[in-house]
Amino acid sequence: MSNIINGIAKDLKAIPKNLKAKTGNIDKKKLFLMNLPYMLTGYFCDKVACLWRVSPGQDASAKMMEVMAGLEGLFSNPLPSFYPSDLLIGVCCGIALRLAVYFKAKNAKKFRHGMEYGSARWGNAKDIEPYMDSVFENNILLTQTERLMMSGRPKQPKYARNKNILVIGDSVIIGLS
Known part of the structure; x- marks a missing residue:
């Protein structure tokens, strides 16, 4: 039994080394820039979720009016809300946007990129x-x-x-x- 536990511990300790080996040739600046819109969406949704949580009001329409009125001071504090539900909403919104972009790109029409429209050729x-x-x-x-x-x-x-x-x-x- 101790051999199994030692093997699991060894595998867990090797995870950072394996990740570094797999991601060593990835351009970190490009990766950051590609994911920046999703991080900004998550940040914005985190701030709006915080504003929704602290706004007074009993029903959704009253809270919505308070949120609309409080949007001007939304970024007075640049730090995101670290309240767990706000963070969860922000992360979920960022992931949802990423999935929407992914599925939109995956279901895109297949064009002959690099070829002019109507550039068919005769068959042989x-x-x-x-x-x-x-x-x-x-x-x-x-x-x-x-x-x-x-x-x-x-x-x-x-x-x-x-x-x-x-x-x-x-x-x-x-x-x-």
Whole structure:
């Protein structure tokens, strides 16, 4: 049992060293500047939570009126409130803003960055090759050089395509004699 406790103590003592090794090459100034808006949001929300807590009033509307009136003196003392509920509200607001920014960036549309809008190119034989079956008879002829596999389950599922094709006109060339 003492070996387990000694192992846990050893691991806990090694945490600062491991963190320093993992974060040694991170630019601390860049990290600080990237997180500054979230820290400022947390600071502001901490100050507003303190003002809400100390403002007189029985109901939310009376407290809101007092908070609005007291906003001008909000930063007369630059130190944040160290009251636990105020700190918790400030930290939660900073984290909430960070999560909102994270999810907004994660769900952003995927654009071709660095490419001009409308800069598409013509496809070539390599582009259509994954969509063709190696057996000629297992393909739908689209043009003389392009074919589309008829198999509904290709070897790689990302190359599966809808096989609905509408042909308008005749592909037969009539020779004039």
